Amino acid sequence: MTQKNFSSNNETLEDTFTHSTQSLNSFARRLLHWFETNGRHDLPWQQHQTDTPNPYIVWLSEVMLQQTQVKTVLPYFARFMDSFPTVQDLAAAEWDTIAEHWAGMGYYARARNLHKGAKQSVDVINETGDYPQTLAGWEAISGVGPSTAGAIMAMGLHKYGVICDGNVKRVLTRWAAIDGDITKSATTKQLWALAERLTPIENSGLFAQAMMDMGATLCVRRSPNCSLCPLKDDCIAHAEGRETDYPVKAKKQPKPSKFSNALIIENTQGEILWLQRPDNGIWGGLWSLPLEFVEKVTANKVAKTLEEQSKKLQVSSNEIVYEAEFTTAEQIINEWLTENTLVAESVSNTLLDDAPIKHSLTHFHWYLQPQKLVIDDARIAELNQKLSAAEIAFKWHSKQKARDSLGLPRAMMKIIEV
Numbered sequence: 001m002t003q004k005n006f007s008s009n010n011e012t013l014e015d016t017f018t019h020s021t022q023s024l025n026s027f028a029r030r031l032l033h034w035f036e037t038n039g040r041h042d043l044p045w046q047q048h049q050t051d052t053p054n055p056y057i058v059w060l061s062e063v064m065l066q067q068t069q070v071k072t073v074l075p076y077f078a079r080f081m082d083s084f085p086t087v088q089d090l091a092a093a094e095w096d097t098i099a100e101h102w103a104g105m106g107y108y109a110r111a112r113n114l115h116k117g118a119k120q121s122v123d124v125i126n127e128t129g130d131y132p133q134t135l136a137g138w139e140a141i142s143g144v145g146p147s148t149a150g151a152i153m154a155m156g157l158h159k160y161g162v163i164c165d166g167n168v169k170r171v172l173t174r175w176a177a178i179d180g181d182i183t184k185s186a187t188t189k190q191l192w193a194l195a196e197r198l199t200p201i202e203n204s205g206l207f208a209q210a211m212m213d214m215g216a217t218l219c220v221r222r223s224p225n226c227s228l229c230p231l232k233d234d235c236i237a238h239a240e241g242r243e244t245d246y247p248v249k250a251k252k253q254p255k256p257s258k259f260s261n262a263l264i265i266e267n268t269q270g271e272i273l274w275l276q277r278p279d280n281g282i283w284g285g286l287w288s289l290p291l292e293f294v295e296k297v298t299a300n301k302v303a304k305t306l307e308e309q310s311k312k313l314q315v316s317s318n319e320i321v322y323e324a325e326f327t328t329a330e331q332i333i334n335e336w337l338t339e340n341t342l343v344a345e346s347v348s349n350t351l352l353d354d355a356p357i358k359h360s361l362t363h364f365h366w367y368l369q370p371q372k373l374v375i376d377d378a379r380i381a382e383l384n385q386k387l388s389a390a391e392i393a394f395k396w397h398s399k400q401k402a403r404d405s406l407g408l409p410r411a412m413m414k415i416i417e418v
Helices: 021-038 055-065 070-083 087-092 095-102 109-128 135-139 146-156 166-176 185-198 204-218 306-310 319-325 328-339 377-389 399-405 410-416
Strands: 257-266 272-276 291-296 313-315 357-360 365-374 394-397
Touching (some): 021 204, 055 109, 095 109, 135 146, 257 410, 357 410
Antiparallel strands (some): 257 272, 357 365
């Protein structure tokens, strides 16, 4: 029984890799022996010591652990379980409540997919009486890929399942000296084939947890602790002293930078305007200050002062850029400010690389310059009317109330702390 058949019909793994059949066959035994004494056994989502495993707990933890370290996930996981102890609770929750629970952990599409997937799972449970019981069933759930599905099968249902996440790929590329770029499909197939070959039919959930622990505690990205590794005797990278050469990954291009003014529009009661971001795109469904994209023009190298350099920055009037960078709500606000000749004042002096708020996302660095203006009640009413007419979701909250009751991206948390 296999999870995916990535192996060629014309060759075996024994032909593909340099390890002997004995090494391949003993891999799981050595790893599980190490895990019994040295692995982590107290993580709140672990199900390997449970007679009646809970796939919801494993699924929730796996989604949270994508791109996020265990120490960061722990308090978020606890809070989710307090508020949404069952998948039915999560499915029935309002998005704003889920967003507020997730805020600060980043990669918010995970939360969106989790909420959608919870509703899909409840539909399956209502129809069949239980969670999906097959790999294909789990992969049909929103946001669940092959490795997450394998983890749920292995650890959440105590069935056969294979994982091949980032930790596993690091262990396997070192042990087998797989020198292909791990972002390429050919290498992915090779890694999945090896993961399938090494995963035991019995105790695949225990093996999955052991592999994750190996990658998280010993076979770490930098300075792996090879002296304690149960696989060191036949690890090719270790034998060659090239542990940190693996996994091989093409060098990333330098991230581009974007620049925005973050408008702190305040009423006379000290409340600030917050907009709910569109479901798609950055921070989908979360709440943000209105943002105003700024086009950075190359500064004159002979400019001597920050004031001279700042003159090289201007709000973009390019229509293509404008449409791409501004939400509908932000376009309305920007036009309304222009019509009323209202100008926000910078909280700090310039919008350059030393701006007070730098927020790094997956594909770019974002420099956010807080700018503030206070407007009177009559203009507040006018702005509210414009936003309401366009069916824009907005709220006027103090910084503290926004922090406590809205799902705010970490960048917004940084700004209101300035």
